Amino acid sequence: MKKRHASLPSSLNALRVFEAASRNLSFTLAAEELNVTQSAVSRQIKQLEENIGIALFIRQHRALTLTNEGKSLADLLTRQFSELNGHIDQLKHQDDNTLRLNVAMSLAVRWLIPRLHSFKEQQPDIDIVLSSIIGNSSDEVSLANDEYDIAIYNYEDKPQNRFDSIFLRDELLAPVYSALIAPETQQLTLEEALCFPLLHPTKDRSDWRNWLAQSGIRFSHQDNGLTFDTLDMALTSCMAGQGIAMTDLLLVVNELEKGFLQLPHPVTIIEGPWRYAYVCQKQNAITRTFITWLKEQVALEREQFEVLAKTKGWQIQTASL
Numbered sequence: 001m002k003k004r005h006a007s008l009p010s011s012l013n014a015l016r017v018f019e020a021a022s023r024n025l026s027f028t029l030a031a032e033e034l035n036v037t038q039s040a041v042s043r044q045i046k047q048l049e050e051n052i053g054i055a056l057f058i059r060q061h062r063a064l065t066l067t068n069e070g071k072s073l074a075d076l077l078t079r080q081f082s083e084l085n086g087h088i089d090q091l092k093h094q095d096d097n098t099l100r101l102n103v104a105m106s107l108a109v110r111w112l113i114p115r116l117h118s119f120k121e122q123q124p125d126i127d128i129v130l131s132s133i134i135g136n137s138s139d140e141v142s143l144a145n146d147e148y149d150i151a152i153y154n155y156e157d158k159p160q161n162r163f164d165s166i167f168l169r170d171e172l173l174a175p176v177y178s179a180l181i182a183p184e185t186q187q188l189t190l191e192e193a194l195c196f197p198l199l200h201p202t203k204d205r206s207d208w209r210n211w212l213a214q215s216g217i218r219f220s221h222q223d224n225g226l227t228f229d230t231l232d233m234a235l236t237s238c239m240a241g242q243g244i245a246m247t248d249l250l251l252v253v254n255e256l257e258k259g260f261l262q263l264p265h266p267v268t269i270i271e272g273p274w275r276y277a278y279v280c281q282k283q284n285a286i287t288r289t290f291i292t293w294l295k296e297q298v299a300l301e302r303e304q305f306e307v308l309a310k311t312k313g314w315q316i317q318t319a320s321l
């Protein structure tokens with residue numbers, strides 16, 4: 001009788017150990033996650049490599065790097081383990097009406113939470129548990145956390161390729177300032193606005209650099225502003241009149257419409273390097289309903305912004321608008 005799955009290693013537990021080590025790029029962290037010793041992880045990885053005849057890691061001094069073959073196998077295992085875990089969880093909670101969301105912090109605070117009431121009005125029987133991804137981007141450890149049904153995260157260049165991510169929307173960047181600095185009747189020029197402290201939503205201050213470069217502006221003032229971990233904190237500082245913030249305008253459409261936040265004139269809106277995507281770990285009627293609602297809300301927000309941009313005469317450097 002022909003043996004099925006002949007290429008699989010004799011110990012499938014070694015695959016689980018390898019997946020944890022590849023995700024953490026550390027035998028020590030993998031050992032902590034799996035509650036085993038570091039030497040046990042190292043031994044399992046070595047036996048796995050010998051068993052399948054493929055080098056999975058490049059072992060450097062105090063560092064691990066995946067080989068091309070190792071990365072390919074790791075990507076597959078992470079997807080499959082996540083899918084298997086989600087399916088088992090779904091079987092265990094078939095009658096559970098709970099929707100677990102894991103969402104990038106600024107998107108959750110500035111965009112999703114103010115809109116969740118409309119989803120609850122449509123689906124009052126669905127209980128929502130919302131947790132946040134801290135920072136400007138979700139790392140692989142966050143996405144590998146199986147304690148969610150849908151994760152919405154932002155990424156630069158490309159989405160996490162270990163997960164079946166689906167593009168949601170781009171971000172549109174421009175500087176904004178609070179009406180506390182100048183009322184709408186006294187709209188600041190861009191030159192005047194740049195004299196205020198710059199509020200940075202990222203530690204590397206890349207958002208301001210990207211916008212200035214793409215707008216063809218040479219910033220000659222001393223940058224004595226504030227730097228934050230999240231866009232939400234930068235916007236809170238901006239709303240308090242503490243400076244001018246670089247932001248994703250699609251997160252503050254309502255504030256722009258009401259005049260709480262304003263754009264200096266003239267200003268160019270650029271398509272930023274960051275994008276939003278979502279990952280669905282549990283495929284059922286509840287997640288499908290939420291994703292449909294989510295896409296509808298994103299489309300409505302974009303339409304609302306297009307109307308506002310046309311009314312205000314804002315210049316947008318993007319092919320999508």
